[in-house]
Amino acid sequence: MVDRRSFLKIASGMAATVLPSTSPAVTQSCQGARVVIVGAGVAGVRAAVRLKQSAPKIDIALIDPIGYGKASPLAKINSIVMMDSPVSLSITGIKVVSQHVIEVDPVNKRVLLQNGGEIYADLLVLAPGVEFKHDDRTSHPLNESVQRRQLEAMHDGDNVIVTIPKAPYQYPQGPYITVSRIADYLHASKPASKVIVFDHNSGSSIAELYRRQWSRKVATARIEHVEVEAGYIAAADYQTGVIDTADGRIRGGVIALMDEQRAAVVAREAGLSLQGDWCHVKQRTLESLHYADVYVLGDANDAAQWDKTAFTAVQQADAFVRAITASPH
Numbered sequence: 001m002v003d004r005r006s007f008l009k010i011a012s013g014m015a016a017t018v019l020p021s022t023s024p025a026v027t028q029s030c031q032g033a034r035v036v037i038v039g040a041g042v043a044g045v046r047a048a049v050r051l052k053q054s055a056p057k058i059d060i061a062l063i064d065p066i067g068y069g070k071a072s073p074l075a076k077i078n079s080i081v082m083m084d085s086p087v088s089l090s091i092t093g094i095k096v097v098s099q100h101v102i103e104v105d106p107v108n109k110r111v112l113l114q115n116g117g118e119i120y121a122d123l124l125v126l127a128p129g130v131e132f133k134h135d136d137r138t139s140h141p142l143n144e145s146v147q148r149r150q151l152e153a154m155h156d157g158d159n160v161i162v163t164i165p166k167a168p169y170q171y172p173q174g175p176y177i178t179v180s181r182i183a184d185y186l187h188a189s190k191p192a193s194k195v196i197v198f199d200h201n202s203g204s205s206i207a208e209l210y211r212r213q214w215s216r217k218v219a220t221a222r223i224e225h226v227e228v229e230a231g232y233i234a235a236a237d238y239q240t241g242v243i244d245t246a247d248g249r250i251r252g253g254v255i256a257l258m259d260e261q262r263a264a265v266v267a268r269e270a271g272l273s274l275q276g277d278w279c280h281v282k283q284r285t286l287e288s289l290h291y292a293d294v295y296v297l298g299d300a301n302d303a304a305q306w307d308k309t310a311f312t313a314v315q316q317a318d319a320f321v322r323a324i325t326a327s328p329h
């Protein structure tokens with residue numbers, strides 16, 4: 001087994017070079033060609049299933065610490081994604097490896113697992129989704145059940161404070177849907193309270209759409225939507241709900257702060273984003289711009305920056321399968 005230090009050296013020390021892609025040849029000629037997919041979220045599962053359907057002889061390993069369809073909060077979305085598929089993972093022959101990938105070597109197509117194991121591939125797919133950029137205590141404003149309990153416990157007259165990060169981030173309309181839902185709740189149950197939204201997307205079309213909708217409803221009249229610049233929120237105390245802003249201190253009975261996002265660490269540290277936030281890919285095939293036969297699917301890439309949704313993840317997985325199973329010219 002390769003030790004972690006030399007593995008890292010191999011992965012990070014290589015200059016990012018674009019080698020000619022061998023993908024269609026890999027998947028067509030090698031009966032036992034091995035495809036390793038990191039991340040069993042929406043894109044990873046879809047890609048695994050569609051690839052197995054298109055090329056049954058390919059050996060596919062799908063790696064994710066949560067396994068598939070277990071504790072994932074996205075299991076529901078995933079089952080929707082899978083609904084048009086007559087197969088389930090257990091009978092497809094796709095190997096599901098319940099492990100965390102700690103390093104990826106995009107040159108040698110090798111992944112290192114948390115348990116010390118390593119897996120080699122002919123073709124590597126990364127679909128690890130996103131992570132919060134600065135503060136992993138921030139919640140996704142769509143975390144409905146937690147929020148509901150907090151809102152119920154809140155004193156009538158206290159305010160709810162929501163922050164929306166600078167895009168791109170997962171599911172762009174999500175925070176606005178949440179704000180609408182909170183306003184409906186306040187209207188019905190806490191009439192003396194309001195929801196204050198600090199939105200870091202000045203002039204965004206989604207914000208504009210929701211502002212128009214909010215202005216037409218009685219319930220949403222209690223939304224105070226404030227466009228702010230980066231750095232407006234200086235600090236937040238999650239225990240007391242006290243937030244330091246550029247305009248002074250403010251306190252929320254419930255605070256739902258959402259941090260900026262970026263591609264999950266496993267993809268960035270593999271050199272697929274060249275120290276940026278998102279992995280660079282070719283728009284049509286989703287192959288990395290920096291490493292041949294390495295693909296990045298879903299939220300982690302920069303192909304659909306403003307539309308990081310399950311729908312797009314599915315589209316990208318299908319485009320990837322088409323690209324690598326197409327006949328070489």
Ligand SMILES: Cc1cc2nc3c(=O)[nH]c(=O)nc-3n(C[C@H](O)[C@H](O)[C@H](O)COP(=O)(O)OP(=O)(O)OC[C@H]3O[C@@H](n4cnc5c(N)ncnc54)[C@H](O)[C@@H]3O)c2cc1C
Binds near residue numbers: 038044130309311
């Ligand atoms: C609460 C919530 C609600 C949403 N609602 C909607 C909606 O209604 N409609 C919609 O279109 N979109 C919605 N989205 C967005 C949608 O879920 C994402 O756009 C979509 O899941 C992206 O798919 P993905 O495969 O890129 O990443 P994900 O589905 O996030 O999957 C990434 C997977 O990679 C795994 N992983 C990460 N790092 C590693 C590692 N080192 N080793 C192994 N595995 C790893 C993770 O465990 C995870 O399972 C929602 C998102 C959230 C958070």
